[in-house]
Amino acid sequence: MASSLHSAFAWTKSPLIVSAPMLRIARPQLAVSVSRAGGLGFLAAGFDVTDLEMDLERAAGLVWHSKYPPITPQTGPRPLLPVGVGFLNWGANLTRSLATIGKYTPAAVWLFAAAEPASENMETWAKEVRSVTNGRTKIWVQVGSVAEALEMAQRVRPDTLVVQGSDAGGHGLCQSASVITLVPEIKDVLSDNGFGDIPLIAAGGIADGRGLAAAICLGAAGAAMGTRFLACHEATISKGYQNEVLRVSDGGVSTVRTTVYDRVRGINKWPQQYDGRGVMNKSFHDAREGMSDEDNRKLYQEEILKGDEGWGPEGRMTTYAGTGIGLVKDIIPAGDIVEGVSRQAKAILECNPDGLSK
Ligand SMILES: Cc1cc2nc3c(=O)[nH]c(=O)nc-3n(C[C@H](O)[C@H](O)[C@H](O)COP(=O)(O)O)c2cc1C
Structure with missing residues (x-):
C-alpha cells in the first residue's frame, strides 16, 4: 500500500507525512514546503472555493518558478501539481471547482463532511474529478467511523482513506474513537470486504515521530497532521493563535x-x-x-x-x-517538521536508538 502511494506521489518518502488542509491556514507556502520535504501538502479550499484558483496558481509558481528545483517535472500541458486540495463538501461547489482542478491537476483532492446523502455527493465528486483529470488526481476521503469507511469504500472507491480519530483538531464526527482502535478496525473491515488494498492515513493526535510510528504499527501507510503544522513558519495564522498553540x-x-x-x-x-x-x-x-x-x-x-x-x-x-x-513546543519551518517526524519514526520502526531524539 505504501508503494501504491509512492507510485502516485513519486516525490514522497515512506512513511508518508501529510499536512492536512486547514481552512484559511493551509495555503500554498505551507503545502508546497511539505511536498518539497518529501511529504504531501494539502491546500484548503474549504466550503467557499473562491481562493482555489489563486492558491493553485501560486502553488504552481512556487513549484516551478522559484529558486528551488521543481518537485515534479513540468512536462506537457498539464503537469501534475505536487500538492493536494481539501474540500468541505457540505458547502463546496463542484461545478465551480472542476474547471480549476482540470486546469492545475493537483496530485489529490481530499473530500470531507458532505451533507446527506454523503456517499452520493462524494461519489459524484470522485467521478467528475477523475473524469476531468483522467484519473491523475487521486481521490482521498476523510472518514471518522468504521461504517463510514466501508460505505465510502463501496460507493466512492477512494484511492486513499484518511482515518480521522477523536483526538483530531478542528472538525470531525461528534462521536468517534481514537485512531488506536479506529485504524485497525477499519483495516480489518475493509480487508474482510475486499477493499484491503485501499491505503489508510491516520489523523488525529499525531504530532511527532512516535505518533507516526504508532500509526504505522496500527496498519496505516502514513499520517496526516494538522495541529503540529499550526506552529510552522509557513502557516497563515495570527501570532495570538500560534502563541496559544505553544x-x-x-x-x-x-x-x-x-x-x-x-x-x-x-x-x-x-x-x-x-x-x-x-x-x-x-x-x-x-x-x-x-x-x-x-x-x-x-x-x-x-x-x-x-x-x-x-x-x-x-x-x-x-x-x-x-x-x-501539548506536544507542540516550537515554531519551525514546515520542511523541518516533515524531516524531524520522519527521522524519529524511522528510528523507532528500525529500532535505532541513535535516531530517537527529534
Ligand atoms: C485549525 C484546523 C483546521 C482544520 N480545517 C480542516 C479543513 O478545512 N478541512 C478538513 O478536511 N479538515 C480540517 N481539519 C482537520 C484535519 O483534516 C485533520 O483531521 C486534523 O488536523 C488531524 O488531527 P490533528 O490536528 O491532531 O493533527 C482542521 C484541523 C485544524 C486543527
Missing part, C-alpha cells in the same frame, strides 16, 4: 469537542453529526454556564477588535487544535 498543554483537558465556536462565529451549515475540537476559552465557558448564542456572538465580535490579545485563557478567539497540542 502555551497550551495537556490536550485532553484543555481542549474540547463543541459546536460553540461555530455558533459564535456564525458558521451554521455543518452537518449535525460534526463538531470541532478547540482549546477551551471564554466563549466555551460562558455557553456552558447558559449564555445565549446571541450574547456570546456579540462578545466574540468585540474580541476580534483586540487582535492577537483576543486569544488565551481569558480570550474568545477560537483556537481549533487537537489533543496533541
Whole structure:
C-alpha cells in the first residue's frame, strides 16, 4: 500500500507525512514546503472555493518558478501539481471547482463532511474529478467511523482513506474513537470486504515521530497532521493563535469537542453529526454556564477588535487544535517538521536508538 502511494506521489518518502488542509491556514507556502520535504501538502479550499484558483496558481509558481528545483517535472500541458486540495463538501461547489482542478491537476483532492446523502455527493465528486483529470488526481476521503469507511469504500472507491480519530483538531464526527482502535478496525473491515488494498492515513493526535510510528504499527501507510503544522513558519495564522498553540498543554483537558465556536462565529451549515475540537476559552465557558448564542456572538465580535490579545485563557478567539497540542513546543519551518517526524519514526520502526531524539 505504501508503494501504491509512492507510485502516485513519486516525490514522497515512506512513511508518508501529510499536512492536512486547514481552512484559511493551509495555503500554498505551507503545502508546497511539505511536498518539497518529501511529504504531501494539502491546500484548503474549504466550503467557499473562491481562493482555489489563486492558491493553485501560486502553488504552481512556487513549484516551478522559484529558486528551488521543481518537485515534479513540468512536462506537457498539464503537469501534475505536487500538492493536494481539501474540500468541505457540505458547502463546496463542484461545478465551480472542476474547471480549476482540470486546469492545475493537483496530485489529490481530499473530500470531507458532505451533507446527506454523503456517499452520493462524494461519489459524484470522485467521478467528475477523475473524469476531468483522467484519473491523475487521486481521490482521498476523510472518514471518522468504521461504517463510514466501508460505505465510502463501496460507493466512492477512494484511492486513499484518511482515518480521522477523536483526538483530531478542528472538525470531525461528534462521536468517534481514537485512531488506536479506529485504524485497525477499519483495516480489518475493509480487508474482510475486499477493499484491503485501499491505503489508510491516520489523523488525529499525531504530532511527532512516535505518533507516526504508532500509526504505522496500527496498519496505516502514513499520517496526516494538522495541529503540529499550526506552529510552522509557513502557516497563515495570527501570532495570538500560534502563541496559544505553544502555551497550551495537556490536550485532553484543555481542549474540547463543541459546536460553540461555530455558533459564535456564525458558521451554521455543518452537518449535525460534526463538531470541532478547540482549546477551551471564554466563549466555551460562558455557553456552558447558559449564555445565549446571541450574547456570546456579540462578545466574540468585540474580541476580534483586540487582535492577537483576543486569544488565551481569558480570550474568545477560537483556537481549533487537537489533543496533541501539548506536544507542540516550537515554531519551525514546515520542511523541518516533515524531516524531524520522519527521522524519529524511522528510528523507532528500525529500532535505532541513535535516531530517537527529534
Ligand atoms: C485549525 C484546523 C483546521 C482544520 N480545517 C480542516 C479543513 O478545512 N478541512 C478538513 O478536511 N479538515 C480540517 N481539519 C482537520 C484535519 O483534516 C485533520 O483531521 C486534523 O488536523 C488531524 O488531527 P490533528 O490536528 O491532531 O493533527 C482542521 C484541523 C485544524 C486543527
